[in-house]
Amino acid sequence: MSAVLPPHGVHGGHDGHAHDDHHDHHAPTGWRRWVFATNHKDIGTLYLLFAFTMLMIGGVLALCIRAELFQPGLQFFNPELFNQFTTMHGLIMVFGAIMPAFVGFANWMIPLQIGASDMAFARMNNFSFWLMIPAALMLVASFFMPGGAPAAGWTLYAPLTLQMGPSMDAGIFAMHILGASSIMGSINIIVTILNMRAPGMTLMKMPMFAWTWLITAYLLIAVMPVLAGAITMTLTDRHFGTAFFNPAGGGDPVMYQHIFWFFGHPEVYIMILPAFGIISQIVPAFARKRLFGYASMVYATASIAILSFIVWAHHMFATGMPVTGQLFFMYATMLIAVPTGVKIFNWLATMWRGSMTFETPMLWAVGFIFVFTMGGFTGLICAMAPIDIQIQDTYYVVAHFHYVLVAGSLYALFAGVYYWGPKWTGVMYSETRGKIHFWWSLIAFNVTFFPMHFLGLAGMPRRYADYPMQFTDFNQLASIGAFFFGFAQVYFFLFVVIPMMRGKGAKAPQKPWEAAEGLEWEVPSPAPFHTFEEPPKLDATATKVIG
Amino acid sequence: MTMMNARVHSVSRGWSRWAGAAAALATGSAFAVNDLKGGPGVNQLNLHEPVTNIARDQMWLHNFMLIVCLVIFVAVFGVMFYSIFKHRKSKGAVSANFHESVAVEIAWTVVPFLIVIGMALPATKVVVAMKDTTNADVTIKATGYQWKWGYDYLKGEGEGIGFLATLDVAQREQSNSGHPAPVDDYLLKVDNPLVVPVDKKIRIITTANDVIHAWMIPAFGVKQDAIPGFVRDTWFRAEKIGDYYGQCAELCGKEHAYMPIHVKVVSAEDYTAWTTAKLKEAAAKADDPSKVWEQAALIARGEKVYAANCASCHKADGSGAGPIKPLDHSPVVLDEDKQQQIAVLLNGRMDKGMPSWKQLSDTEIAAVITYTKNSWSNKTGQTVQPSEVVAARK
Numbered sequence: 006m007s008a009v010l011p012p013h014g015v016h017g018g019h020d021g022h023a024h025d026d027h028h029d030h031h032a033p034t035g036w037r038r039w040v041f042a043t044n045h046k047d048i049g050t051l052y053l054l055f056a057f058t059m060l061m062i063g064g065v066l067a068l069c070i071r072a073e074l075f076q077p078g079l080q081f082f083n084p085e086l087f088n089q090f091t092t093m094h095g096l097i098m099v100f101g102a103i104m105p106a107f108v109g110f111a112n113w114m115i116p117l118q119i120g121a122s123d124m125a126f127a128r129m130n131n132f133s134f135w136l137m138i139p140a141a142l143m144l145v146a147s148f149f150m151p152g153g154a155p156a157a158g159w160t161l162y163a164p165l166t167l168q169m170g171p172s173m174d175a176g177i178f179a180m181h182i183l184g185a186s187s188i189m190g191s192i193n194i195i196v197t198i199l200n201m202r203a204p205g206m207t208l209m210k211m212p213m214f215a216w217t218w219l220i221t222a223y224l225l226i227a228v229m230p231v232l233a234g235a236i237t238m239t240l241t242d243r244h245f246g247t248a249f250f251n252p253a254g255g256g257d258p259v260m261y262q263h264i265f266w267f268f269g270h271p272e273v274y275i276m277i278l279p280a281f282g283i284i285s286q287i288v289p290a291f292a293r294k295r296l297f298g299y300a301s302m303v304y305a306t307a308s309i310a311i312l313s314f315i316v317w318a319h320h321m322f323a324t325g326m327p328v329t330g331q332l333f334f335m336y337a338t339m340l341i342a343v344p345t346g347v348k349i350f351n352w353l354a355t356m357w358r359g360s361m362t363f364e365t366p367m368l369w370a371v372g373f374i375f376v377f378t379m380g381g382f383t384g385l386i387c388a389m390a391p392i393d394i395q396i397q398d399t400y401y402v403v404a405h406f407h408y409v410l411v412a413g414s415l416y417a418l419f420a421g422v423y424y425w426g427p428k429w430t431g432v433m434y435s436e437t438r439g440k441i442h443f444w445w446s447l448i449a450f451n452v453t454f455f456p457m458h459f460l461g462l463a464g465m466p467r468r469y470a471d472y473p474m475q476f477t478d479f480n481q482l483a484s485i486g487a488f489f490f491g492f493a494q495v496y497f498f499l500f501v502v503i504p505m506m507r508g509k510g511a512k513a514p515q516k517p518w519e520a521a522e523g524l525e526w527e528v529p530s531p532a533p534f535h536t537f538e539e540p541p542k543l544d545a546t547a548t549k550v551i552g
Numbered sequence: 553m554t555m556m557n558a559r560v561h562s563v564s565r566g567w568s569r570w571a572g573a574a575a576a577l578a579t580g581s582a583f584a585v586n587d588l589k590g591g592p593g594v595n596q597l598n599l600h601e602p603v604t605n606i607a608r609d610q611m612w613l614h615n616f617m618l619i620v621c622l623v624i625f626v627a628v629f630g631v632m633f634y635s636i637f638k639h640r641k642s643k644g645a646v647s648a649n650f651h652e653s654v655a656v657e658i659a660w661t662v663v664p665f666l667i668v669i670g671m672a673l674p675a676t677k678v679v680v681a682m683k684d685t686t687n688a689d690v691t692i693k694a695t696g697y698q699w700k701w702g703y704d705y706l707k708g709e710g711e712g713i714g715f716l717a718t719l720d721v722a723q724r725e726q727s728n729s730g731h732p733a734p735v736d737d738y739l740l741k742v743d744n745p746l747v748v749p750v751d752k753k754i755r756i757i758t759t760a761n762d763v764i765h766a767w768m769i770p771a772f773g774v775k776q777d778a779i780p781g782f783v784r785d786t787w788f789r790a791e792k793i794g795d796y797y798g799q800c801a802e803l804c805g806k807e808h809a810y811m812p813i814h815v816k817v818v819s820a821e822d823y824t825a826w827t828t829a830k831l832k833e834a835a836a837k838a839d840d841p842s843k844v845w846e847q848a849a850l851i852a853r854g855e856k857v858y859a860a861n862c863a864s865c866h867k868a869d870g871s872g873a874g875p876i877k878p879l880d881h882s883p884v885v886l887d888e889d890k891q892q893q894i895a896v897l898l899n900g901r902m903d904k905g906m907p908s909w910k911q912l913s914d915t916e917i918a919a920v921i922t923y924t925k926n927s928w929s930n931k932t933g934q935t936v937q938p939s940e941v942v943a944a945r946k
Binding site: 077078079080083084085088152156157158162164165168170252253255256257258259292293294295296297298299300301323324325327328331332335336339340342343346347349350353354355356357358359360361362363371374375378379382385386389390391392394395397398399459462463464465466468469470471472473474475476477478479520 | 597610632647648649650660672678679683731734763766804873905
């Protein structure tokens with residue numbers, strides 16, 4: 006449990022830890038250590054554990070959905086409850102699992118990667134984590150409010166939201182809090198990266214993970230207030246007699262969608278850019294070769310971020326836009342394929358003529374590239390407005406975004422846990438178990454989501470509690486796959502995460518990966534409570550500490 | 553397509569049976585079901601068989617995209633897997649030193665850009681064609697209600713016809729039972745299909761009464777959100793006589809899965825015959841809201857209205873379900889003050905999940921209230937006349 010216990014006296018390397026004893030009073034114990042946490046590593050651990058808890062809750066909701074859809078007819082849940090499951094599954098996974106998990110990675114890794122002693126605003130860091138707890142409790146508790154949880158879909162389209170019970174207000178409040186937390190987290194990350202890099206760590210020498218998070222943090226600050234605006238207007242429509250989106254009072258429901266997706270599309274990249282960063286660290290480490298096209302990687306990330314602001318209405322082709330609107334959003338969306346392609350090609354070129362080994366982090370990274378690219382291709386197909394008219398709001402879209410969010414974001418998170426886990430805990434995971442987790446997840450994932458492409462092409466709409474009989478077989482296949490995928494993650498927690506946290510396993514060396522580069526490998530494993538208290542002196546590549 | 557479906561189905565039976573064994577509940581679900589012509593096929597793998605030019609273009613675009621993506625996929629991952637198998641440490645590979653190449657990087661930015669343009673060009677043509685709703689032969693307004701579709705023929709042959717289309721009540725009950733009988737049109741059968749002539753340009757104007765719905769027929773390549781307070785339009789020209797099916801495609805509340813769309817494409821002669829009959833029928837049935845009804849006649853009429861509109865939630869025996877209030881013994885139904893129940897029907901009680909039914913005629917509302925006030929254990933003896941509903945609407 007090294008990641009969650011006070012540091013023991015293993016010091017070495019170049020962490021400049023001369024003041025250790027002197028600083029011990031900064032490492033409180035017991036519950037105070039966590040509730041009053043200001044240490045970036047502790048807060049990172051909190052974020053990661055929180056995200057995993059929400060992943061499990063969101064996963065149970067997903068399995069409820071899949072159980073109901075195992076065969077035609079309603080066997081377990083009434084359609085109202087089913088809609089609550091789909092809505093809360095989406096909200097919890099996006100705002101409770103994937104986003105906080107990346108913030109956890111940022112907390113742990115960014116100071117270590119740029120040679121900073123901690124995050125810039127340690128107390129705000131604490132606040133932005135602990136804000137998430139009441140928000141999450143409110144989201145989960147909304148199931149027990151009169152009328153049940155919100156059931157308008159995670160997109161919370163008006164005017165359906167106007168018909169929801171009091172849980173909708175709880176949901177809106179929770180979103181506000183989570184948004185505030187994200188904004189604070191982003192400010193922290195931007196200030197840390199821009200002001201606290203060790204001397205010699207110029208921006209263009211910075212590790213890709215820090216780069217992708219810097220860009221992501223700007224995206225977050227730009228779009229979270231937009232979401233807050235949309236849901237605040239929903240709130241006043243519900244209670245204060247305004248009619249922003251309520252057609253009965255002259256409001257425009259489509260305007261809600263424009264505002265929501267102006268947030269929603271950059272949000273998609275918020276969840277994938279840090280994943281690109283993690284993959285860009287892992288591939289070179291296991292190919293034993295420098296990342297190909299570092300500069301173009303940075304520019305591609307920035308282009309994707311900028312393009313993400315001008316493609317939002319591709320989620321709305323079926324609302325009936327003028328022909329010029331459809332064409333513009335179709336072209337802009339297809340353009341995103343170019344920088345995304347550049348990234349894939351860069352990873353392949355990094356692997357090309359490398360000297361590769363396939364430990365678990367690399368397996369997940371290659372799995373990411375392979376399966377995420379399939380999601381990219383279906384994204385291109387969805388971007389074509391005429392095809393999208395057929396597959397909009399069908400299971401094809403469900404398949405598409407799970408290929409990019411599960412096989413994309415979640416796979417990258419797993420890759421990162423295996424890659425940096427030894428640094429966090431000081432313990433090596435079991436390679437066999439890591440591989441079981443990978444292959445099990447990869448197969449179960451594809452069994453679950455691949456058939457959904459067929460369902461969507463055949464016209465099965467999403468968010469359906471019951472469906473025509475012709476769709477039965479593929480739904481059964483998807484449901485079986487989903488349960489296996491769920492169990493794989495329980496296996497991961499019980500047999501990989503828990504042993505690492507309890508310190509069971511081989512002791513991790515300071516740098517477990519032969520060719521891994523970066524300052525995080527310049528401090529011992531587990532990373533001591535305080536690192537880089539004195540700014541380290543870096544070599545010319547800014548990947549090593551010299552004296 | 554049918555051939556392919558049949559083959560795929562027999563292959564899939566293997567695992568389906570295995571799954572069925574895992575949950576004995578699954579007995580028979582898909583096994584006895586066939587492809588539905590104009591609707592989904594059993595384990596269909598691609599888009600529906602197109603019956604309009606637009607749908608054909610969409611199918612072509614989709615197949616074109618599939619091929620292009622597949623070629624790129626094979627090329628890119630061919631390189632990756634070659635590299636994975638050849639350039640591994642265990643095979644003695646020593647890593648090279650290169651880490652950038654301006655020429656290569658420009659090439660793999662420009663080439664995808666050109667490919668994307670190549671994809672966008674044919675798509676543009678189709679987008680423009682899809683949006684051209686001018687010169688329609690027949691214009692029909694499709695209104696989304698929670699949870700049914702209303703159709704009004706606004707222009708062209710059949711002008712003036714209007715009706716509601718609701719999912720077959722028996723199928724809705726089958727769904728609740730958890731063991732629906734295997735029928736080919738499960739959840740797709742409606743009481744009054746939309747009827748249109750073959751080879752004529754049909755413009756569908758969509759709008760909605762409450763929340764956003766979406767009107768779609770995959771075989772026509774049509775999907776258009778129906779947005780309350782706004783009108784949008786789309787069009788199709790069906791080339792083949794037959795039945796075509798779709799479902800609501802925008803989350804619209806709890807019965808979202810239960811408001812299908814069924815379009816019957818008929819010959820010009822059949823269409824003329826249908827419109828004539830329908831208009832005559834409408835003229836005969838047009839209820840005079842000032843007519844004073846016998847209680848028994850109102851109850852008989854109300855029973856039909858109840859079965860078509862109320863029974864899916866409140867149940868045929870008025871017992872309700874879960875959050876749905878029972879009507880049997882209901883204080884509102886039994887209340888001396890008839891206005892109570894009239895108000896609920898006209899305005900809805902959205903906080904309790906009851907939508908407004910103001911789209912029903914005065915006679916229908918009067919009839920269904922009279923029916924509920926005098927059915928099951930409710931024996932109020934009260935009669936609500938259409939004129940009372942007219943008064944309450946003001």
